[in-house]
Amino acid sequence: MNFSNETLKELYRLMVSVRHVDQAAVSWQRQGLLPAYAPELGQEAAQVGSGYVVDTSRDFVFPTYREMGVARAMGVDMVEYMSTHKATWHGGMYNPVETRLAPIQAVVGGSVLHAVGWAHGARLNGPDDDGTYPVAMTYFGDGASSQGDVHEAMNFAAVMAAPVVFFVQNNGWAISVPTERQVAGGSVAARAAGYGMESVQVDGDDVVAVAEATSRAFEHARAGKGPMVVEAMTYRRGPHSTSDDPGRYRTLDQERDDAGEDPVTRLRKRLEADGVADEPFFTRAVEDAKAEAEQIRAGIEALGSRPGSEMFEYVFQESTPALHEQARQWREESEHV
Amino acid sequence: MSSMTLSRAINSGLRRALEDDPKVLLMGEDIGTLGGVFRVTDGLQKDFGAHRVMDTPLAEAGIIGTAVGLAYRGYRPVCEIQFDGFIYPGFDQIITQVAKLHYRTGGAVKMPLTIRVPFGGGIGAVEHHSESPEAYFAHTAGLRVVSCSNPQDAHTMIRQAVACDDPVMFFEPKRRYWTKGEVDEEITGQTPSIDSAAIVAAGDDVTLVTYGPLVATARDAAIAASDEGVSVEVIDLRSLSPIDFATVEASVRKTGRLVVTHEASQFGGIGAEIAASITRRCFYYLEAAPERVTGFDVPYPAAELEDHHLPDLDRMLDAVDRVMDRHNSLSGREG
Ligand SMILES: Cc1ncc(C[n+]2csc(CCOP(=O)(O)OP(=O)(O)O)c2C)c(N)n1
Ligand SMILES: [Mg+2]
Numbered sequence: 001m002n003f004s005n006e007t008l009k010e011l012y013r014l015m016v017s018v019r020h021v022d023q024a025a026v027s028w029q030r031q032g033l034l035p036a037y038a039p040e041l042g043q044e045a046a047q048v049g050s051g052y053v054v055d056t057s058r059d060f061v062f063p064t065y066r067e068m069g070v071a072r073a074m075g076v077d078m079v080e081y082m083s084t085h086k087a088t089w090h091g092g093m094y095n096p097v098e099t100r101l102a103p104i105q106a107v108v109g110g111s112v113l114h115a116v117g118w119a120h121g122a123r124l125n126g127p128d129d130d131g132t133y134p135v136a137m138t139y140f141g142d143g144a145s146s147q148g149d150v151h152e153a154m155n156f157a158a159v160m161a162a163p164v165v166f167f168v169q170n171n172g173w174a175i176s177v178p179t180e181r182q183v184a185g186g187s188v189a190a191r192a193a194g195y196g197m198e199s200v201q202v203d204g205d206d207v208v209a210v211a212e213a214t215s216r217a218f219e220h221a222r223a224g225k226g227p228m229v230v231e232a233m234t235y236r237r238g239p240h241s242t243s244d245d246p247g248r249y250r251t252l253d254q255e256r257d258d259a260g261e262d263p264v265t266r267l268r269k270r271l272e273a274d275g276v277a278d279e280p281f282f283t284r285a286v287e288d289a290k291a292e293a294e295q296i297r298a299g300i301e302a303l304g305s306r307p308g309s310e311m312f313e314y315v316f317q318e319s320t321p322a323l324h325e326q327a328r329q330w331r332e333e334s335e336h337v
Numbered sequence: 338m339s340s341m342t343l344s345r346a347i348n349s350g351l352r353r354a355l356e357d358d359p360k361v362l363l364m365g366e367d368i369g370t371l372g373g374v375f376r377v378t379d380g381l382q383k384d385f386g387a388h389r390v391m392d393t394p395l396a397e398a399g400i401i402g403t404a405v406g407l408a409y410r411g412y413r414p415v416c417e418i419q420f421d422g423f424i425y426p427g428f429d430q431i432i433t434q435v436a437k438l439h440y441r442t443g444g445a446v447k448m449p450l451t452i453r454v455p456f457g458g459g460i461g462a463v464e465h466h467s468e469s470p471e472a473y474f475a476h477t478a479g480l481r482v483v484s485c486s487n488p489q490d491a492h493t494m495i496r497q498a499v500a501c502d503d504p505v506m507f508f509e510p511k512r513r514y515w516t517k518g519e520v521d522e523e524i525t526g527q528t529p530s531i532d533s534a535a536i537v538a539a540g541d542d543v544t545l546v547t548y549g550p551l552v553a554t555a556r557d558a559a560i561a562a563s564d565e566g567v568s569v570e571v572i573d574l575r576s577l578s579p580i581d582f583a584t585v586e587a588s589v590r591k592t593g594r595l596v597v598t599h600e601a602s603q604f605g606g607i608g609a610e611i612a613a614s615i616t617r618r619c620f621y622y623l624e625a626a627p628e629r630v631t632g633f634d635v636p637y638p639a640a641e642l643e644d645h646h647l648p649d650l651d652r653m654l655d656a657v658d659r660v661m662d663r664h665n666s667l668s669g670r671e672g
Pocket of ligand 2 (some may be wrong): 104141143170171174
């Protein structure tokens with residue numbers, strides 16, 4: 001697959017944006033604006049490269065808690081996305097139906113099966129007018145790959161020939177446990193063969209390689225050939241979350257050795273070497289990203305809290321008498337009305 | 338009207354649901370060619386096709402989890418769990434995902450799943466095939482939990498459950514699958530509503546509240562009590578979450594006495610919830626402390642012992658005697 005220069009530049013702009021917003025989110029947490037955040041430093045290529053391939057007019061994506069870069073590449077409103085880290089509303093306040101991004105999933109492996117069901121539904125509905133199927137893509141990590149749900153999902157998907165792409169970010173760590181203590185055999189992609197499924201393991205820090213591999217997986221699924229596994233080999237350069245202390249399980253030397261070259265720098269070098277972009281472009285990308293991060297920050301600050309009464313909404317389609325009663329009591333006690 | 342068994346009534350309800358809405362899908366283990374181990378889905382795959390009545394791989398989380406994904410794109414999956422004791426591999430998906438997604442998405446995503454569970458004991462089954470796990474689900478916000486006790490309700494309620502936009506846990510009293518009754522299949526809409534309780538025997542002295550498999554036993558107990566001059570009102574809850582407290586409250590205000598009975602263990606069960614709520618609502622009307630007649634707080638025992646474990650007519654009558662402050666009609670002991 002050949003990406004145009006414009007596409008390469010767009011991928012770079014996205015990666016720089018994600019890098020800046022991600023680092024900004026960490027500082028927002030330090031400053032007390034966000035209670036917690038799960039940084040994705042080092043995974044920009046894996047996330048942007050895969051998220052970029054999604055056709056938001058027809059596909060659907062099931063993220064984990066670390067897919068800010070995917071959400072950004074899909075054009076999800078970043079303030080609504082961050083609202084989950086702001087502890088405003090679990091799962092984020094963006095509309096999954098409109099954005100095509102399922103709510104943020106904090107249960108490791110929790111929504112992998114959902115993607116299979118969604119994709120099976122796509123098959124039941126029949127192909128779109130162009131004869132191909134919409135695709136569900138589900139993200140999960142090396143740690144999540146140990147969950148039984150992931151096995152069930154892969155087996156169901158293969159049995160049903162569901163158009164689903166299992167996108168694994170193998171970032172070397174599940175909090176403090178390294179991949180070698182997690183993934184027997186060393187590769188999640190290798191397991192696909194056992195399900196009679198195609199798979200590809202890709203350099204997850206090469207955004208072009210990721211985008212190409214993901215596109216091929218999408219083509220495969222769209223054509224009705226069933227599911228595919230894409231395993232992006234990458235590295236979690238930062239802490240697991242803003243409450244983590246990686247010093248307890250890895251040294252800085254280890255980090256430097258294992259991390260490899262920074263994915264953003266790698267793309268920049270490639271664009272420079274191929275004469276695709278020049279200094280003013282790179283400078284501009286950083287300026288835009290900084291401005292964007294500022295805008296998001298302002299948006300988060302303006303979010304405010306949801307009214308407490310909303311806690312009682314959406315439990316059921318229509319509230320129950322018992323819930324009404326609890327809401328009434330809460331109002332009485334909290335607002336003295 | 339036609340006469341049919343409770344399992345047939347669910348079958349005909351599922352058939353109507355499949356006919357009424359092309360988005361309704363049945364999924365589960367052995368529900369297709371075999372028609373389910375209890376034959377509840379008998380003939381449906383033949384008539385509606387394997388794409389609408391689907392034999393899934395054998396994995397409960399897989400069944401529920403893929404049903405969630407189908408619901409995301411507008412399907413109404415009806416999942417069969419083969420036996421009560423095998424719902425736990427799917428428990429996480431139900432509690433963590435199904436129950437919360439409508440809430441988490443601020444109402445943007447509906448989860449109109451129906452999860453059918455044959456439950457309860459009394460059929461001499463092997464281990465894990467006689468359990469009553471309903472309280473786990475009733476404890477969880479966002480799930481509706483219902484149980485039917487007779488063929489007409491089985492038919493009406495399964496159709497209402499499938500049509501309901503909330504996730505519904507549908508507990509089928511497996512030992513009553515073969516109970517026969519008249520069923521009107523031309524029901525329309527929501528009457529009686531799926532979350533309303535029903536007074537199945539009127540009485541003035543004691544309110545006996547139950548659901549599912551024990552409704553028939555409770556009715557027998559009411560007849561036996563009336564022979565001794567005690568008038569028992571039997572309430573079939575039908576819905577365990579939410580609970581129709583208004584109906585129970587009105588009855589207890591009249592009788593002043595409450596007995597709750599279920600097969601499930603006592604501790605933290607539906608009976609505890611009803612006793613606490615009704616005591617608060619009816620405190621000044623109560624003539625006696627509410628009584629519970631339940632399965633014991635033990636793992637479900639082997640079939641040779643299950644008759645000791647399951648509430649039966651005698652244990653219900655004992656409790657009636659206690660709240661009436663009467664000598665025990667069998668032992669002659671003081672109440
Ligand atoms: C079911 C479940 N168990 C435990 C946790 C706590 N937890 C959160 S993230 C995590 C590690 C996940 O590692 P991985 O899947 O590799 O994803 P990564 O964090 O590296 O992106 C753990 C143990 C959880 N969220 N869900
Ligand atoms: Mg990991």
